[in-house]
Amino acid sequence: MRMRKKAWARPELAECPYFIEEPQALKGKWQEWFPRRGPFHVELGCGKGVFTAEIVRRNPAINYLGIDLSMDVLGSARRNIEQACGEEGRMADNIALTAFDIERVTEILEEKDQVERLYINFCNPWPKGKHHKKRLTHTRQLEKYQTFLQDGGEIWFKTDNTDLYLATQRYLTETGFEILSQTNDLYAQGDPENIVTEHELMFAGQGIPIKRIIARWNRRK
Ligand SMILES: C[S@@+](CC[C@H](N)C(=O)[O-])C[C@H]1O[C@@H](n2cnc3c(N)ncnc32)[C@H](O)[C@@H]1O
Structure with missing residues (x-):
């Protein structure tokens, strides 16, 4: 299914505190990036983030990273996450999003990052x-x-x-x-x-x- 271009996606992601422009810089440091220490779960190909938003909402003590190639779907994921956390009356502080090719995922994650679960x-x-x-x-x-x-x-x-x-x-x-x-x-x-x-x-x-x-x-x- 091809995603229609979303003119708002890139500008919104550029302003988003949890959109990571240079994920390579966080390789081995993801645990320190989040405000709270916690289990670290990664979603590969998170798409528009319907799943991401719900799992982030349900589990504030778990830190998440959602990865997708497409800035357009990540724009939708950001909006879904904002809505879900907004409904809980809290900031989205247990999620990071990044645009990256999963075939090169070892450029952004390593053993020190202690990934507990991959979706x-x-x-x-x-x-x-x-x-x-x-x-x-x-x-x-x-x-x-x-x-x-x-x-x-x-x-x-x-x-x-x-x-x-x-x-x-x-x-x-x-x-x-x-x-x-x-x-x-x-x-x-x-x-x-x-x-x-x-x-x-x-x-x-x-x-x-x-x-x-x-x-x-x-x-x-
Ligand atoms: C079929 S969609 C599934 C989206 C979502 N996980 C779901 O279940 O609805 C696959 C997603 O994976 C992303 N994707 C595919 N290959 C990828 C790659 N090599 N690196 C990053 N993202 C990729 C696509 O951009 C797309 O958003």
Whole structure:
């Protein structure tokens, strides 16, 4: 789905105290950037931030970083976050947003950043074999995430796409992640804590089962 250009997105992000223009400068320092120390969770491909805003609202003691390539969707994410935190009567002080290519994520995150959880929601399935390496859950990417996930850190992955779901189980196992839970129909299984993303809303509305995998990275000593 192509996003229409939003003339207001860049100016609003330029004024936003939690939009990070140079995330490379914070590599290894994310824990100090937030006003309060806390668990650090990162969302890859946060899009318009419907999920981001809700998780930030629900968990003020957890610090979040939302990453996306597109300034236009990040502009919408900022507005959604402002609204959610405004409704709680507080500042959005447990979130950072940045525009960055996740294929180069090791330029902005490292082990010292102690990432406790990674969310990957409805990433592009890249269906053609020659493009599989671009999948955000491909082994090539998972090996990058292992450099900054803390011991026992988790990946929470959701998709509508059966091929990507099955391949991701394989990618996770091949790279030594421990699969803690998996379902090919999250709504049939039920999870009252599930936070719906904008793409999830669309796919679930079309009757497409939502798949989810939760996996843990145990660092070898
Ligand atoms: C299909 S949307 C999903 C958005 C949201 N997570 C959801 O579930 O509704 C995928 C998002 O990932 C972003 N994205 C895709 N590849 C990326 C990359 N290599 N680096 C950063 N963002 C990327 C896109 O810009 C888009 O906003």
